[in-house]
Amino acid sequence: MVSTIQNTDVKQKDADRALVVAVTSRAVFESGADGDDVYGMGVAFPLLQALQRVNKRLLEENPAESLLFDVVVITTDSQQQQQSSRIISSTRHYGNLTLTSSSSSSTRHYGNLTLTISSSSTRHYGNLTLTLSSIIHYSNLTLTISSSTRHYGNLTLTLSSSSTRHYGNLTLTISSSSTRHYGNLTLTISSSTRHYGNLTLTISSIIHYSNLTLTISSSTRHYGNLTLTISSTRHYGNLTLTISSTRHYGLEVSRFCFSSEEDFVESLQKNNVQLFLSTDSNEAPQASQKGVLSALLDRQEAPSEQLRVMFCGDDVNRPDAGPMPASRQAAQNFSAQLGEMRQRFSMSDSPLRIVLVTSHGGRESCGALRTLRSHGVNVDEAYCLAGAPRSPILSVVRPHFLLSDGFSGLED
C-alpha cells in the first residue's frame, strides 16, 4: 500500500513542465543510531544540493520558470516504508543557517557584542555561515556557538572589518558535544589596520551538552534557512540577539512516496518520474525494465557543486531496429528537457554541465553529438575514448550520475 505525502514546506512544481527525479530514501539518508529522530546525510546528499542550486539559479534567471527539478524521495522496501515520520523530519531538518550582522552605518563602536547560537538539534546543520562585518571596531566580541551532537556540514566564520582600530578582546568559542568532527571549519579574520587586543580561539569538542536551545520566534518546529540582519546607526552598549525566522526550506523535496519492494516501480510510474536514482544495483534495472530511466548512485570523493550529468553515448546513435524501447524513449525525453534547462544558462557559469563520453572513436561519436543536438541537448564536454578505460576520465569529470539508453551505472 503506497502512500504519497506532499511536503507542505516546499512549493509544489508544475506537474506538466517539471523534471521529476526520484531518489531512494536509502540514498538520501544514512541510518544513524535508532534512537535518533533524524538521519544522517547519505550518498545522494551532494546531488540533491546540486539539484537545488540549479533550481535556485533557474528562478533567478526567471522567477516564473516552470522547468525545474521536482525531487521525490521514495522508499523501496518495507522497512523504510515504516520509517515515514523519521524520513519526513530528516528532510525538514537540513538546510542552511545564515546569520549576518552588519553595521555599515555605525560611526561608533560596539561595546560588547555577544552572539550566542545554540540549538536544540541533535543533528548537524547543513551549512552554518556566520558573517560579521563592521566598519568600527568591537571592543569585546564574544562569539559562542555550541550545539549538535554530530558534526557540522560546513562551518564558516568570517569576521571582517574595515576598522582602523583594533578589536579589544576577541574571544571565539566553538564547542560541541559532538563526538565526531566538523565537516569543514573555515575561520577568517581579516581587516583592521591595527592589531587585535587579545585573540582567543577555542574549539573544543569533548563535553556533552544535554540541552541546547534555539529560540526562533516564528516557528517552534523545524527550521531551514535563517537570515538575520542587524544594522545600527548608533553604538551598541550590550547587544542581545533575537532571531526571527522569516522563511525556511529544509531540503527541497516536494513529495514522499512510501512504497515497498513490490510496488515501488508502480509508484514511480504513477508519479511520472523521469529519472530514478538509487544506490541499489537491483532496484535500478527493475525500474528500467518497466521503462523508467534509472541510474546508479555511488559515493563520490569530492562531489562538485555544479550538477554534472554524464551521458554514455555508445547507444545514442543505434539505428532503430524496431519500435523504440520504453527506456530509450524515457532517456530521450529526459535528455531533451535537461538540454532545455541547460540553455537557460550561459556557456560558462552554469550550475549544470552536460558531459558525453563514448567508448567509440571520434567518427562514431560524431553521430552521438549530432543526435543529442537534434534533441536540443548541447553538450559541454565530450570525451571519445576509442577503447581507453573510462575510470580516469570519470575521476576527473566527477559526474553525479551516468546515463545511457536505459540503464547504466558508474561502474566501468
Place this chain on the structure above:
Amino acid sequence: MVKMSLDPLQVMSGQVKELKVSPSSNGDSRGSWEEKEEFDQDHLGLTTKPKLVTGRRARKVEGGVFFPKPENAVTIAVSSRVLFRTEREQEVYQQKGVEEYLRYQIEHENEPFAPGPAFPFVKALEAVNTRLRELYPLSEELFDIVLVTYNHAHVGIRLINTINHHNLFIERFCMTGGSSPIGYLKAWQTNLYLSADADKVREALAEGIAAATMFMTEKLTEVSESQLRVAFDGDAVLFSDESERIFKAHGLDKFFEHERDNEDTLLDHGPLKGFLEALGKLQKKFYAKGHRLDCPIRTYLVTARSAASSGIRALKTLRAWGLEIDEALFLAGAPKGPMLEKIRPHIYFDDQMFHVEGAAEMGTVAAHVPYGIAQKHNLKQKSSVGK
C-alpha cells in the same frame, strides 16, 4: 609513463652516433648517412587550403579498429589550435564573444580547417605507426594521438569533420568545454602535449608532462612524409637549465670552466628527456627487426654547446641515461636556423624564443618549451591568445 617490453636485441648502450662538429653551417653535415627516400619532397599534406578529398585511404588495420591502451602507447596530446589553423575563429571569439564564436563554428561545421603547425608532425607519427603495425601487428606500442581542446563539444563536429577530411587517424578526443585539460592529460598518461597557449603548456610542465608551445609560421619548408624527424635543444629541454644559469649569471668563460670541472657529473634531466626516451624505445623496435638504416624515426640534438668542450658533458649524460640520439650538432654558438633548415625536422624543441623564432624564419616548425632560467630573459614572448 611508458612501459615497454622489448626483445633485447641490439640494444646499444647509449653510444651517440654521428657526432657532428659544425663550427659553421655549411650544409655538408649529412656525412655518411644515406639520403634516399627520406627527402621525398612531394605532396606532404602541407596545403594552406583544404584539399578536396574524394575517397578515404583504407585503414591498414584488419579486423576492426585497433586502439592502444594509454599506458602502452606513446600518447601525444595535440590542441586543435596547433593541429589546424583556427585564426579566423579565434578572431571571432575575441571580438564577438563566446556565443557568437560557437554560432560561427556550427555555421561552418562542414568546412574543414586548414592544417596547422603540428599537422606534418602528426602525419609523420601516423607514418611511423603504419610501419610499426607492419612489423608488430599485435603490439600496442604505437603513437597514440589525442585531440585535446578547450572547445565546447559543439565545435567537436567540425573538428571531427576536419580530421576525416584530412584522412587523419585520430580517434581519441577530449573536448573540455573550458575546463583545464591538465587532469585529462594525466588521465591519458600523456607523453607530450602541444598547444598554442603558453599558460597551459606551463601548467603541464609543472605537472611533469612534457609540453611545448607551437606557433603558426607563414614559411614552411617541406618535410619528409615517411621519416619522423624530431630535433631537440640540449639545455633546459633535454637537460636541466643548470648550465644555462651559470652562463646567464656569470658569462661564457665561467660556463666553460664549470662544464670542464663537471665533465663527469651528469646533467640533471629536462622536461623533454622522457619524450626522447619514448622515441628511443620505438626506434629500438625497428632496429630489432633489422631496420636500423631505414628507421622511420630520427632524432637530433641541436645545441649551442661546442663539441670539444662543453659538448662532452652532454654526450656523457645521454650515454649514462642509455639514450641514443641519431645526430648531435654542436654549433658552438652559431645560429641554429640554417642547420635546422638542412635537417628539416617535423618539430624542433627549444627553451628560448629567440631560437624558436630564428628557426621559424627559415621555415622550421619550432616549439617553445617554457622552462628554466631563459624564461626570465625572453623579451620577445608571444602573448597567448584567449582560449
